[in-house]
Amino acid sequence: MHHSLIAHLAQLAQHQCLPGLNKPHLCFDDIAPIMHQLAHHPEVSSQLVGHSFNGTPIYRLSVGHGPLVVLGWTQMHGDEPTATAAVLDWLSLLVDQPEFSPAEAWQHQCTIHIIVMLNPDGARLQRRENAQGIDINRDASVLQSPEGALLMRQVEQLKPLVAFNLHDQNPYYAAGPAGAKPSTLAFLAPPFDAPETIDTRRKRAMQLIAAMYQGLRAVSEVGLARYIEGYSPRCFGDNIAAHCSTILIESGACLNDPNRQQARSLNVVALQLALTHLLHNTLDDFALTDYLAIPENKEDGYCDIVLRHVCQQREQQRFFTDIAINHSAEAPYALITAIGDLQPQQGFIEIDCDGLTLLPAKGVRVAPGTKLTEEIALNWLKAGYNHISQCEDSLTQEARKIGLKVQNSPQLYPFKGDTAALILARNGKPEIAIIGARV
Ligand SMILES: [Zn+2]
Known part of the structure; x- marks a missing residue:
């Protein structure tokens, strides 16, 4: 990796986080003022994309206007708020801090859409499920939740090249076998069929994860891991992986970091790394073996x-x-x-x-x-x-x-x-x- 890129990443890893979001739970009221402020930024557009079962608005924030389309969503599980803070940090960094520009005139090359807090009812209840009691991430094939249905519509309308499915995992995962650190970030390129075919889309997701892993490794010592999961047809990641390169990122624990601020900050670095490699067309520097070399995410390691x-x-x-x-x-x-x-x-x-x-x-x-x-x-x-x-x-x-x-x-x-x-x-x-x- 280039020295200049590593120096840039190290700086990025130290970026300022937005105030008011260093909390164990985030609900719509916590993010509303920041969403409002971002929506008024000349480089950000905000779109009401639907409502939760209980009627809370769900917004999509977008930056850039180029042909390379990236879509991300956070807090599909109401009690998993880490990435919600991270995407708000990332978007404000992209539009307000030109020193962190991922590429020359990136706004003309790509469009980034983020649905921030897909499950505001669950967030308010501090629960995984939505107000119907449905785990949205098991609703991808029957689409009985308004939140799941709107996500699927967004994927179909926007036709992203890359999708980021952003979650939190329980704190007990270890980034590798016995003795490993807690898994602060874990990645997966979910399969889209039972034989776990690796087509060009899934290969791109694996290369992106390898690129994010190696970049993060250069600037942070925390535990980073790779999920091993078979095909689950009810889950969104697995369904959306049939449409585009899909990446699951799970934020996790780090010692003495109860509100997962390490994972929050490293999500920003990871997303920025992915975008930079996409814009510079450098994904072929990464092989599937690089993906497979990432340590396994071990359940109950802690x-x-x-x-x-x-x-x-x-x-x-x-x-x-x-x-x-x-x-x-x-x-x-x-x-x-x-x-x-x-x-x-x-x-x-x-x-x-x-x-x-x-x-x-x-x-x-x-x-x-x-x-x-x-x-x-x-x-x-x-x-x-x-x-x-x-x-x-x-x-x-x-x-x-x-x-x-x-x-x-x-x-x-x-x-x-x-x-x-x-x-x-x-x-x-x-x-x-x-x-x-x-x-
Ligand atoms: Zn989740």
């Missing part, structure tokens, strides 16, 4: 917490296991996702439990009229109580806030799928408690 080498005593027998725990931002409780030899999995938090033994479940009975405070709860944990066995109804809500469960007859030891309410003791004295999502 979990939130791993307890290593926990001593357990069940039925008077002693053995050692690792315990993996995940929590979602929405749930007050964390769940045990696996027990056993979890060497291939990494925890965002790793706790060495050598010398610690898991205590059996023990419930505290709370006297009527007791007011629950964090301090009281902490004292219960120190005494080895991991749940409340009896209390007044009014206390149940308070307990839930702290992460303590009220259970009448819990099992003595945890299994996969159970709420994490674990107390680990050294020589019989409680030392570590994992209650709710807290250690």
Whole structure:
């Protein structure tokens, strides 16, 4: 790769992000002022392309007026907002910062259309599905959702050469085998038929991904990966891949980056790289082997917490296991996702439990009229109580806030799928408690 291009990319990776979008969730009200501002830019055109099931407007922003047509869409899944922020950053950078021009007079060579936030109802509800409860990305063949139907119409009308399907993945993917970093961006050139034919369109998508991967690799150390997915006829990417070169980009986790600002920024670099290579006609520098050399996106490579080498005593027998725990931002409780030899999995938090033994479940009975405070709860944990066995109804809500469960007859030891309410003791004295999502 040219030195000048790498220097340019390094600069691009440091670009300013638009304010107001560094949040865990984005809904239409968050982006409306920025959309409005962009729509009034002389180089941007804004088109109302439809409405969500609940009537929220869905807009397409477009820049350039050349024959090479690129179409992208974001937040088809309402709870996947990272690329929404990224495309707004990218469009404003393209029209306001000529130093990042992808090519001489690029506006005459290409037209870029972006449908920003395809699923505003899901975004408002912080849910994957739309207001009908439909996963839009399983609606591509029956088109019962207004959002899916409008996307398909846009593809048919605009006839893009390249399409970008922009999503978020769960935070637990690793960019390769055991020991790899979290997968901050993952790519796929989806197949358009069951035999997974590689025609000229799909080949172009693979070359674009190889180009984006190598460019990103030159400026960032984060985990980058490639999805391996068979043909799924209900999904949009797979359907649209029959019309044009289609690229799925999944934004993912990065350490100490809860709002995925790394992925946001690297989406901009990736999109800019793709556009630059398209405009300069340099895709033949990349081979299918370059695509296949990208590490595989591994599911469950990570979990939130791993307890290593926990001593357990069940039925008077002693053995050692690792315990993996995940929590979602929405749930007050964390769940045990696996027990056993979890060497291939990494925890965002790793706790060495050598010398610690898991205590059996023990419930505290709370006297009527007791007011629950964090301090009281902490004292219960120190005494080895991991749940409340009896209390007044009014206390149940308070307990839930702290992460303590009220259970009448819990099992003595945890299994996969159970709420994490674990107390680990050294020589019989409680030392570590994992209650709710807290250690
Ligand atoms: Zn998604």
